[in-house]
Amino acid sequence: MTPTVEELVEQVRPVDRTAYAQARERHAGLAKPPGSLGRLEDLGARLAAIAHRCPPPVPSSPALVVAAADHGVHAQGVSDWPQEVTAAMVATVVSGGAAVNAIARTVGAQVVVVDVGTLRLGPVPDGVRDERVRSATRDLAVEPAMTLDECRTAIRAGARVAAELIDGGTDLLVTGEVGIGNTTASAALFAAFTGADPADVTGKGANLDDGRTAHKVDVVRTALARHAAAGRSGPLETLASLGGLEHAALVGVMLAGAAARIPVVVDGVVTGAAALAAVALAPEVAGYLVAGHTSAEPGGRRLPDRLGEPALLDLSLRLGEGTGALLAVPLVQAAARVLTDMATLADVTRAPSTLPGPGAVDAAIAAPAPLRGGEACRGRS
Ligand SMILES: O=C(O)c1ccc[n+]([C@@H]2O[C@H](COP(=O)([O-])O)[C@@H](O)[C@H]2O)c1
Numbered sequence: 001m002t003p004t005v006e007e008l009v010e011q012v013r014p015v016d017r018t019a020y021a022q023a024r025e026r027h028a029g030l031a032k033p034p035g036s037l038g039r040l041e042d043l044g045a046r047l048a049a050i051a052h053r054c055p056p057p058v059p060s061s062p063a064l065v066v067a068a069a070d071h072g073v074h075a076q077g078v079s080d081w082p083q084e085v086t087a088a089m090v091a092t093v094v095s096g097g098a099a100v101n102a103i104a105r106t107v108g109a110q111v112v113v114v115d116v117g118t119l120r121l122g123p124v125p126d127g128v129r130d131e132r133v134r135s136a137t138r139d140l141a142v143e144p145a146m147t148l149d150e151c152r153t154a155i156r157a158g159a160r161v162a163a164e165l166i167d168g169g170t171d172l173l174v175t176g177e178v179g180i181g182n183t184t185a186s187a188a189l190f191a192a193f194t195g196a197d198p199a200d201v202t203g204k205g206a207n208l209d210d211g212r213t214a215h216k217v218d219v220v221r222t223a224l225a226r227h228a229a230a231g232r233s234g235p236l237e238t239l240a241s242l243g244g245l246e247h248a249a250l251v252g253v254m255l256a257g258a259a260a261r262i263p264v265v266v267d268g269v270v271t272g273a274a275a276l277a278a279v280a281l282a283p284e285v286a287g288y289l290v291a292g293h294t295s296a297e298p299g300g301r302r303l304p305d306r307l308g309e310p311a312l313l314d315l316s317l318r319l320g321e322g323t324g325a326l327l328a329v330p331l332v333q334a335a336a337r338v339l340t341d342m343a344t345l346a347d348v349t350r351a352p353s354t355l356p357g358p359g360a361v362d363a364a365i366a367a368p369a370p371l372r373g374g375e376a377c378r379g380r381s
């Protein structure tokens with residue numbers, strides 16, 4: 001039985017501050033000037049906190065979950081593309097021809113496509129996980145996009161897919177999505193969860209021109225006013241009112257990953273909007289999320305602030321699918337491997353003859369404070 005949304009929230013425990021501190025201390029004693037691996041050290045310490053152990057395991061089986069759905073708000077003219085492109089891109093991803101497949105092959109990640117609500121007349125194609133809740137959301141500018149039940153069902157579908165992957169050995173979850181019109185829903189979620197003005201978090205999505213982007217801002221504004229007029233509401237109501245079925249499914253992926261103490265890499269503005277909803281539902285989830293890249297879409301630029309750390313990459317990507325998150329996978333693996341594989345300064349002191357410059361190394365490593373011992377975790381012995 002898939003847990004309820006409340007049970008999923010309940011299963012998320014805080015990350016482990018002790019493992020974090022141990023990793024920080026270990027970093028200080030590794031064979032490098034302290035702090036010289038910069039943000040890779042920050043990430044390594046966070047991975048230890050996520051795994052509740054130091055050193056953290058080196059992720060070897062990353063899996064990307066691409067959640068797909070369509071959007072009723074498309075009727076407002078907020079996208080340059082027909083809705084059929086969503087189903088077409090789902091078929092492309094499952095057949096291996098999308099950008100995300102090229103990157104997944106490069107970084108050795110499994111790709112799982114989950115249809116939670118695309119518009120289609122027939123069955124979903126072979127190879128696509130069929131978790132359709134309904135055929136597209138309602139128009140969020142005029143009414144709640146989902147009922148609470150539909151929203152819960154999509155969250156639980158995402159959690160179920162993630163839990164099955166984790167049972168099968170996945171040790172790093174990567175989030176992705178496809179959904180024509182979903183940058184409008186994402187902008188609405190960013191505005192609702194951060195208090196930002198719609199003009200500051202709404203962009204051209206998949207190449208909308210300037211005039212129609214201004215109209216898109218108005219649509220987001222209308223949706224927020226409608227939602228506000230409906231009265232005070234919690235995170236689930238906000239997600240159901242303004243989000244998409246793929247946002248909800250990705251919330252489920254994030255909750256399940258956090259519950260299993262597995263890092264979850266966030267992609268662009270769409271998965272970022274899902275991350276805001278997940279953190280609003282279960283604040284401890286934030287500790288398990290890694291911002292993979294900064295999307296060029298304006299909302300995406302705000303995500304790192306909300307997660308409390310800069311994204312790992314900024315390559316001006318604005319495609320979605322999970323492309324930027326997947327590109328960050330080797331960084332996550334390297335950050336963990338540094339903590340498991342590197343020699344310590346103490347090891348180096350014991351074997352100075354293996355390093356160049358007779359006497360120079362001894363002198364150089366005499367300068368840093370020696371390991372205090374006891375607290376730092378051990379990597380290779
Ligand atoms: O994730 C992002 O940062 C991102 C930024 C711009 C566009 N997208 C993708 O473009 C599609 C939505 O664009 P639009 O203009 O139809 O809202 C959807 O399939 C997303 O995957 C995604």
Ligand SMILES: Cc1cc2nc[nH]c2cc1C
Pocket residue numbers: 081085089177178179206319320321
């Ligand atoms: C072609 C295309 C590919 C995509 N991949 C993710 N969103 C997309 C939107 C479009 C339009």
